[in-house]
Amino acid sequence: MQQLSVRHLLGIKDLTPADISLIFETADNFKEVLSRTIKKVPSLRDITIANVFFENSTRTRLSFELAEKRLSADVINFSASGSSVKKGETLLDTVNNILAMKVDMIVMRHASAGAPHFLSRHIKANIVNAGDGTHEHPTQALLDSFSIREKYGEVAGKKVAIIGDILHSRVALSNIFALKKLGAEVMVCGPITLLPRYISELGVKVELDVRKALAWCDVANVLRIQLERQQMKYFPSLREYTLYYGIDKKLLDSLDKEITIMHPGPINRGVELSSDAADSQHSIILNQVENGVAIRMAVLYLLASQVA
Numbered sequence: 001m002q003q004l005s006v007r008h009l010l011g012i013k014d015l016t017p018a019d020i021s022l023i024f025e026t027a028d029n030f031k032e033v034l035s036r037t038i039k040k041v042p043s044l045r046d047i048t049i050a051n052v053f054f055e056n057s058t059r060t061r062l063s064f065e066l067a068e069k070r071l072s073a074d075v076i077n078f079s080a081s082g083s084s085v086k087k088g089e090t091l092l093d094t095v096n097n098i099l100a101m102k103v104d105m106i107v108m109r110h111a112s113a114g115a116p117h118f119l120s121r122h123i124k125a126n127i128v129n130a131g132d133g134t135h136e137h138p139t140q141a142l143l144d145s146f147s148i149r150e151k152y153g154e155v156a157g158k159k160v161a162i163i164g165d166i167l168h169s170r171v172a173l174s175n176i177f178a179l180k181k182l183g184a185e186v187m188v189c190g191p192i193t194l195l196p197r198y199i200s201e202l203g204v205k206v207e208l209d210v211r212k213a214l215a216w217c218d219v220a221n222v223l224r225i226q227l228e229r230q231q232m233k234y235f236p237s238l239r240e241y242t243l244y245y246g247i248d249k250k251l252l253d254s255l256d257k258e259i260t261i262m263h264p265g266p267i268n269r270g271v272e273l274s275s276d277a278a279d280s281q282h283s284i285i286l287n288q289v290e291n292g293v294a295i296r297m298a299v300l301y302l303l304a305s306q307v308a
């Protein structure tokens with residue numbers, strides 16, 4: 001059986017193109033399973049997985065939990081709010097106590113960049129990064145590229161513009177790594193204050209004008225403004241951001257071309273994306289969410305098979 005080159009999924013940066021292809025081929029099989037009347041397989045029957053979330057989540061958390069249950073794993077869920085973290089327990093003590101209950105894998109979301117990497121140096125269980133601060137969100141990037149592959153047949157050669165708050169986005173960085181490894185052309189677009197200074201060193205085009213970015217790309221992956229991560233004002237007001245960077249159906253129709261709109265969620269409707277664009281025939285946003293379950297099943301299955 002083919003194996004991943006990594007023991008943990010900490011970031012797309014660590015994956016080879018062959019790893020990503022293996023995840024996609026495995027996800028194709030699980031997507032077929034998910035279309036059956038009985039959507040469950042016994043693959044992880046003897047595995048216990050803890051979903052350890054130190055930050056809020058809707059999609060990622062539910063998607064991992066469903067993926068684990070579809071694979072017949074035993075699942076426990078931990079939220080920092082309402083836990084002994086509030087009494088001062090450290091990350092390592094928290095995770096070691098969870099592992100003492102004979103848990104095999106940890107899926108973790110944490111507000112600090114590098115938290116899962118730190119854990120991987122101290123524990124034996126497999127770790128899946130479900131988003132670490134402004135650093136990486138590897139399963140989001142995998143499901144995004146998988147959705148582009150599903151729409152166009154392949155990712156190589158496609159022009160993908162990532163539009164919005166690039167500076168604070170873990171989705172942007174993971175997407176750049178994944179898309180580049182798969183041979184796509186990548187552009188980032190946003191106000192200059194929301195583009196990291198190092199960004200062009202990652203081999204991406206940089207565009208400040210959203211109309212030019214949309215005119216260039218096959219796929220626009222639109223990101224929300226992450227106000228909760230912003231320590232200062234990066235633009236005068238949300239109203240002004242929407243005026244210059246908001247995407248609506250009128251703008252999409254004016255391009256007079258086929259274009260695919262993606263968004264990792266949660267959408268700030270009426271800010272970066274209008275409802276008529278988010279819900280238009282251009283949008284594959286809910287297909288992304290659907291594909292997230294198959295992608296996470298593939299990641300968990302491939303990591304768990306290394307344990308055996």
Ligand code: CP
Nearest residue numbers: 057058059060264265
């Ligand atoms: N895309 C994403 O990570 O969404 P959640 O924060 O709801 O998990």
